Amino acid sequence: MARIVMKFGGTSMAGIERIRHVAERVKREAAAGNQVAVVVSAMAGETDRLVQLCREAAPLYDTREYDVVVASGEQVTSGLLAITLQGMGVRASSYMGWQLPIRASHHTSGLIEEIDVEVLEKVFGDGRIAIIPGFQGVTAAGDVATLGRGGSDTSAVALAVAMKADRCDIYTDVDGVYTTDPRIAPRAKKLDYVTYEEMLELASVGAKVLQTRSVSLAMRFNMPLQVLSSFEDRPGTLIASEEQLATIEGPKMERNVVTGIAHDLNEAQVTLVGLPDQPGIVAGIFGPLADANVNVDMIVQSVTAAGHLSDLTFTVPRAALAHSLAELEKVRSTVGFTEIITDTNIAKVSAVGAGMRSNAGIAARMFRTLADRGINILAITTSEIKVSVLIAEEYTELAVRVLHTAFGLDAAQDQAGAAA
Amino acid sequence: MARIVMKFGGTSMAGIERIRHVAERVKREAAAGNQVAVVVSAMAGETDRLVQLCREAAPLYDTREYDVVVASGEQVTSGLLAITLQGMGVRASSYMGWQLPIRASHHTSGLIEEIDVEVLEKVFGDGRIAIIPGFQGVTAAGDVATLGRGGSDTSAVALAVAMKADRCDIYTDVDGVYTTDPRIAPRAKKLDYVTYEEMLELASVGAKVLQTRSVSLAMRFNMPLQVLSSFEDRPGTLIASEEQLATIEGPKMERNVVTGIAHDLNEAQVTLVGLPDQPGIVAGIFGPLADANVNVDMIVQSVTAAGHLSDLTFTVPRAALAHSLAELEKVRSTVGFTEIITDTNIAKVSAVGAGMRSNAGIAARMFRTLADRGINILAITTSEIKVSVLIAEEYTELAVRVLHTAFGLDAAQDQAGAAA
Numbered sequence: 001m002a003r004i005v006m007k008f009g010g011t012s013m014a015g016i017e018r019i020r021h022v023a024e025r026v027k028r029e030a031a032a033g034n035q036v037a038v039v040v041s042a043m044a045g046e047t048d049r050l051v052q053l054c055r056e057a058a059p060l061y062d063t064r065e066y067d068v069v070v071a072s073g074e075q076v077t078s079g080l081l082a083i084t085l086q087g088m089g090v091r092a093s094s095y096m097g098w099q100l101p102i103r104a105s106h107h108t109s110g111l112i113e114e115i116d117v118e119v120l121e122k123v124f125g126d127g128r129i130a131i132i133p134g135f136q137g138v139t140a141a142g143d144v145a146t147l148g149r150g151g152s153d154t155s156a157v158a159l160a161v162a163m164k165a166d167r168c169d170i171y172t173d174v175d176g177v178y179t180t181d182p183r184i185a186p187r188a189k190k191l192d193y194v195t196y197e198e199m200l201e202l203a204s205v206g207a208k209v210l211q212t213r214s215v216s217l218a219m220r221f222n223m224p225l226q227v228l229s230s231f232e233d234r235p236g237t238l239i240a241s242e243e244q245l246a247t248i249e250g251p252k253m254e255r256n257v258v259t260g261i262a263h264d265l266n267e268a269q270v271t272l273v274g275l276p277d278q279p280g281i282v283a284g285i286f287g288p289l290a291d292a293n294v295n296v297d298m299i300v301q302s303v304t305a306a307g308h309l310s311d312l313t314f315t316v317p318r319a320a321l322a323h324s325l326a327e328l329e330k331v332r333s334t335v336g337f338t339e340i341i342t343d344t345n346i347a348k349v350s351a352v353g354a355g356m357r358s359n360a361g362i363a364a365r366m367f368r369t370l371a372d373r374g375i376n377i378l379a380i381t382t383s384e385i386k387v388s389v390l391i392a393e394e395y396t397e398l399a400v401r402v403l404h405t406a407f408g409l410d411a412a413q414d415q416a417g418a419a420a
Numbered sequence: 421m422a423r424i425v426m427k428f429g430g431t432s433m434a435g436i437e438r439i440r441h442v443a444e445r446v447k448r449e450a451a452a453g454n455q456v457a458v459v460v461s462a463m464a465g466e467t468d469r470l471v472q473l474c475r476e477a478a479p480l481y482d483t484r485e486y487d488v489v490v491a492s493g494e495q496v497t498s499g500l501l502a503i504t505l506q507g508m509g510v511r512a513s514s515y516m517g518w519q520l521p522i523r524a525s526h527h528t529s530g531l532i533e534e535i536d537v538e539v540l541e542k543v544f545g546d547g548r549i550a551i552i553p554g555f556q557g558v559t560a561a562g563d564v565a566t567l568g569r570g571g572s573d574t575s576a577v578a579l580a581v582a583m584k585a586d587r588c589d590i591y592t593d594v595d596g597v598y599t600t601d602p603r604i605a606p607r608a609k610k611l612d613y614v615t616y617e618e619m620l621e622l623a624s625v626g627a628k629v630l631q632t633r634s635v636s637l638a639m640r641f642n643m644p645l646q647v648l649s650s651f652e653d654r655p656g657t658l659i660a661s662e663e664q665l666a667t668i669e670g671p672k673m674e675r676n677v678v679t680g681i682a683h684d685l686n687e688a689q690v691t692l693v694g695l696p697d698q699p700g701i702v703a704g705i706f707g708p709l710a711d712a713n714v715n716v717d718m719i720v721q722s723v724t725a726a727g728h729l730s731d732l733t734f735t736v737p738r739a740a741l742a743h744s745l746a747e748l749e750k751v752r753s754t755v756g757f758t759e760i761i762t763d764t765n766i767a768k769v770s771a772v773g774a775g776m777r778s779n780a781g782i783a784a785r786m787f788r789t790l791a792d793r794g795i796n797i798l799a800i801t802t803s804e805i806k807v808s809v810l811i812a813e814e815y816t817e818l819a820v821r822v823l824h825t826a827f828g829l830d831a832a833q834d835q836a837g838a839a840a
Binding site: 053059079 | 487495506
């Protein structure tokens with residue numbers, strides 16, 4: 001008997017027919033004698049619809065009320081999955097974030113602080129299945145909170161850790177983690193194994209399979225994650241520590257210098273024009289953004305002669321752009337910039353690989369490959385295991401494909417056929 | 421300064437533009453110095469959509485999980501109205517049923533047992549507006565409960581009673597209570613005043629303006645109700661006790677013998693064939709239905725010679741038909757009927773009027789009027805202030821119009837123009 005968390009994404013929950021398919025998978029795990037908790041997303045498109053309604057209601061929506069609205073999508077799918085399982089003769093009950101409770105730190109992008117597993121232990125003791133809406137929790141004040149877009153993965157991992165699960169299975173609309181997005185590069189290959197660290201970089205730069213926070217959390221508690229297809233019975237990708245992976249039988253992990261190419265279209269570029277060259281100016285800008293929970297990513301400051309005005313360019317998540325601009329307007333007079341220019345037609349493309357640490361030539365090859373295709377690089381960031389470049393959005397697919405080929409990631413023709 | 425509950429129905433909440441219009445009305449009441457709590461329905465069509473999803477998931481859905489799903493519609497509109505009001509500079513916060521809490525007795529058609537107003541008093545003390553999702557509460561076990569279809573009216577009245585409001589205003593897509601449905605009979609007249617008792621009969625037989633339970637509750641606590649249009653600034657219909665209405669200045673209430681003609685398409689007819697003629701048989705049928713919270717309405721038992729098999733026909737709400745049949749199947753062998761026949765193509769048409777108590781000729785005129793049009797009467801019920809007949813659904817509109825004319829309710833041609 002194992003204790004398992006199964007998490008199903010929005011595509012897997014889109015409509016009763018698919019929910020029935022999910023229920024069959026859950027039933028199978030339970031019938032094998034396992035204790036199962038299921039974490040579900042809202043139906044595909046539903047959270048977008050709810051977010052759009054909030055935006056139409058007021059551009060600067062109140063985060064407490066936003067959470068009340070958007071948390072409803074997962075509430076609906078939780079109840080529907082419970083009903084579907086019961087219809088198949090499987091005993092299952094849903095528990096909302098406020099019922100367990102799942103304590104979250106704050107609104108719209110809350111961190112999970114604590115999960116009480118008392119109710120879950122009772123559910124397992126009764127031989128029932130617990131269904132938990134992903135993406136939601138409750139604040140200390142007793143209000144509904146959400147965990148930020150994609151937060152259901154984090155809900156699943158946090159729940160797995162709290163209930164001391166043997167593993168956390170993430171069912172999604174892809175059958176694993178690929179060297180890049182197969183819709184862009186048809187010769188992308190599925191990875192059988194990937195370390196937390198590599199996955200973290202692939203996720204954070206937009207591989208879209210798993211939310212970054214969920215991988216960080218799994219890494220911190222050594223919780224093995226499995227990414228699987230909701231629709232096909234095929235092996236997925238196992239994400240674990242190097243130590244855990246070393247104990248697994250089977251083919252050794254191949255270590256390419258670059259493991260994958262990721263891209264991210266969720267960034268917006270903000271340029272502040274005419275900044276005075278004074279100490280403390282940057283803190284006066286990023287401090288308020290940090291206080292407003294806006295993650296600033298790539299930062300480029302134009303070089304000027306001392307004492308002259310300069311420009312500062314940085315990226316923020318597109319979803320946080322309106323909030324960011326409101327925060328920036330508040331400090332415009334004290335910081336002293338003259339203009340704010342925004343651009344949302346940008347993309348971040350990254351090469352990721354644990355092997356990169358010992359290879360300084362990666363960045364150079366990346367720049368040269370892009371320059372050969374006439375792709376202009378707007379900004380660059382590097383870390384120990386990745387190199388990211390900011391480019392015009394229209395070049396995204398081209399950049400991903402040429403880098404995938406340049407780093408020797410293309411599958412042989414027959415493998416590519418299987419992946420398509 | 422007055423304390424007011426404002427309740428807005430699904431048509432008033434259907435989309436951001438309409439929610440903005442609602443917010444303007446709420447803002448006006450608050451700006452006049454009133455303490456305001458707003459009760460909202462789900463967007464028009466949303467609850468139907470959610471109920472349909474539950475039915476697709478499993479025909480005999482679990483009521484606890486059904487409530488989790490369907491309560492989400494009001495959660496969404498509550499948050500959206502709060503956001504919209506805040507965008508207009510009005511301070512407003514939403515509180516879910518489980519947050520106040522609003523204690524409900526059981527699932528899917530719960531009765532409101534208690535409302536804690538501590539949070540509301542704090543909200544009013546802060547000068548804020550409270551927004552409460554209608555239709556929902558929380559059980560003693562701490563699970564989401566709903567109050568049955570149309571339960572938002574009841575939420576509003578219960579809230580008005582709990583917070584000792586001066587009145588409860590029900591905003592809807594009609595501008596008041598009419599002598600009958602103006603969509604069927606264009607010469608229907610709006611009533612300026614109606615007593616709780618008359619309204620109760622008009623509502624319970626399908627006038628669709630207010631939920632029966634909400635009127636009963638208002639009557640019990642003498643809470644004045646006002647039915648108003650969400651879309652137009654016109655006087656509505658005031659519903660109060662005869663004593664309260666007598667103190668109001670203005671035109672005296674005209675007392676027609678029949679106040680209105682109502683119709684109801686939400687009933688389903690069930691016939692049990694081949695019942696043994698034994699004592700306790702009827703209790704063996706209606707007892708389990710009552711235990712399953714199914715309201716049985718019209719009952720007709722065929723007359724047979726003693727000791728012979730007979731048939732029993734009765735009506736239940738269409739929504740409860742599947743549940744009712746499941747309950748009946750359980751007692752089939754012990755009760756001993758041979759067949760169950762159902763018919764959902766039926767309608768109940770009623771003549772309602774406080775003056776009817778002193779007029780035995782009403783029923784006779786009703787039967788004669790319908791017979792003249794060749795409309796067959798399947799069943800009859802009478803009470804002190806109404807006569808109801810069950811007919812084939814296809815005759816509904818015709819029956820309503822001829823009865824409206826027969827009882828002298830048709831408006832003069834100019835009045836009818838204003839109502840259309």
